[in-house]
Amino acid sequence: xxxxxxxxxxxxxxxxxxxxxxxxxxxxxxxxxxxxxxxxxxxxxxxxxxxxxxxxxxxxxxxxxxxxxxxxxxxxxxxxxxxxxxxxxxxxxxxxxxxxxxxxxxxxxxxxxxxxxxxxxxxxxxxxxxxxxxxxxxxxxxxxxxxxxxxxxxxxxxxxxxxxxxxxxxxxxxxxxxxxxxxxxxxxxxxxxxxxxxxxxxxxxxxxxxxxxxxxxxxxxxxxxxxxxxxxxxxxxxxxxxxxxxxxxxxxxxxxxxxxxxxxxxxxxxxxxxxxxxxxxxxxxxxxxxxxxxxx
Numbered sequence: 001x002x003x004x005x006x007x008x009x010x011x012x013x014x015x016x017x018x019x020x021x022x023x024x025x026x027x028x029x030x031x032x033x034x035x036x037x038x039x040x041x042x043x044x045x046x047x048x049x050x051x052x053x054x055x056x057x058x059x060x061x062x063x064x065x066x067x068x069x070x071x072x073x074x075x076x077x078x079x080x081x082x083x084x085x086x087x088x089x090x091x092x093x094x095x096x097x098x099x100x101x102x103x104x105x106x107x108x109x110x111x112x113x114x115x116x117x118x119x120x121x122x123x124x125x126x127x128x129x130x131x132x133x134x135x136x137x138x139x140x141x142x143x144x145x146x147x148x149x150x151x152x153x154x155x156x157x158x159x160x161x162x163x164x165x166x167x168x169x170x171x172x173x174x175x176x177x178x179x180x181x182x183x184x185x186x187x188x189x190x191x192x193x194x195x196x197x198x199x200x201x202x203x204x205x206x207x208x209x210x211x212x213x214x215x216x217x218x219x220x221x222x223x224x225x226x227x228x229x230x231x232x233x234x235x236x237x238x239x240x241x242x243x244x245x246x247x248x249x250x251x252x253x254x255x256x257x258x259x260x261x262x263x264x265x266x267x268x269x270x271x272x273x274x275x276x277x278x279x280x281x282x283x284x285x286x287x288x289x290x291x292x293x294x295x296x
Contacts, residue, residue, distance in 0.1 A: 010052060011036060014089050025154070025176070027219075035082035052090060057100040080104065116246040121235055122147060128229035134199060135212070139225050141189075141196035142209050142217075143244070148189035149173070150248035150266050153241045154219045159208040161197065166190050175267040183265055 015033055018024045024032075036051075042062060043051045051057070062083075066076045080101065087099035117125070126143055129136035146156055155173050163172040169190050171183050193208075200210070207216035223241045230239070249262050 008040075010090065010095060011040070011086075013093075014086055017089060027154070028176075031078075032082050032085070035079045036086055038079065039083050051086075052096055054087070054096050054098060054100045059101045059104040063104070116250045117235075117239065117243055119247075119251055122244070122247050122251075124233050125226075125229055125235060128233050131195075135225075137192075137196050137199065138209060139222075139229070141192040142222060143226065143229075144189040144192045145171070145185065146244045147248055148185040149183040150245050150262075151175075151183065152245060153222055156209060157207075157217050157219055157222065160206045161208055162206070164193065164208065166194055173267070179267060179269075181264070181267050 011033075014036075015029055018032055019026070019029045039062065040051060042065060043049055043053075043057065046061070046065075047053070047056050049056055059080075063076060063080065066079060071079075084099065084101050087096070087101055090096045091099060126140070126147065129140035129143070131137055131140065142156060145151070146153065149171060151171075151173050152175070155175055158174060159171070165171070169185050169187065171185060173181050173183055175181060197208070203210070203214075205214055205216075209217045209222070211217045211221055219241065226241075230236075245266070249266060252262050252265075253259070
């Protein structure tokens with residue numbers, strides 16, 4: 001089934017649509033592909049038919065199948081969302097008339113709060129890389145930029161030197177769906193970006209943050225670098241690649257920034273996505289009150 005998308009014209013054209021017309025990243029398209037290949041396999045095993053034969057398919061049976069295989073609600077929701085998008089595409093292209101997932105009630109997604117870091121822990125992480133070691137100088141510049149702007153690690157890996165204006169302290173970022181946004185950043189981040197780029201005077205690469213091989217650093221590779229500093233400083237290991245982004249948003253809100261401004265900086269299309277950080281801020285305020293109030 002791994003190569004079915006190359007043989008199946010419908011699936012192949014859908015993946016092309018996601019990449020070319022919707023502007024989704026390679027990783028996102030690959031995730032859609034995996035979700036749909038699993039669904040294709042289930043359709044063939046269960047009904048001996050193609051997913052486009054929608055009249056035969058019971059969406060609830062597939063949800064039950066996923067849960068019976070030990071998937072969590074969040075994973076099931078993700079897979080069902082991919083399938084629904086696929087069927088919407090087929091209806092639009094008039095391949096089918098209706099989707100078997102139209103009336104499906106999605107399992108509730110647990111309301112998890114993203115893990116953040118305290119300002120103290122972020123400061124410890126920022127000070128961990130050694131300035132006299134070239135690779136750690138790069139890491140220092142990248143961590144400073146991540147915390148100063150709230151951009152995603154994947155976005156920082158795509159940065160080109162021409163995207164950064166060190167004089168005005170502004171960076172141009174291309175986010176999800178190739179949406180462009182301008183983010184201001186502070187003088188401290190600007191200083192370390194300048195110092196890092198100065199070590200690359202004879203380098204012809206357009207990317208800002210380079211791997212040891214001279215190509216743009218990947219999300220996974222840089223996350224491995226961050227984990228080195230977390231372990232070095234004895235910081236909690238349960239944080240994720242998004243934690244600095246979460247810290248950026250939470251710390252801004254804790255210090256009085258308005259929600260709309262944080263939404264713009266993060267590149268969220270929906271304000272409700274940003275609102276989750278207000279819950280973290282409120283939770284932190286509650287902890288402070290409980291700790292310091294005489295009747296807390």
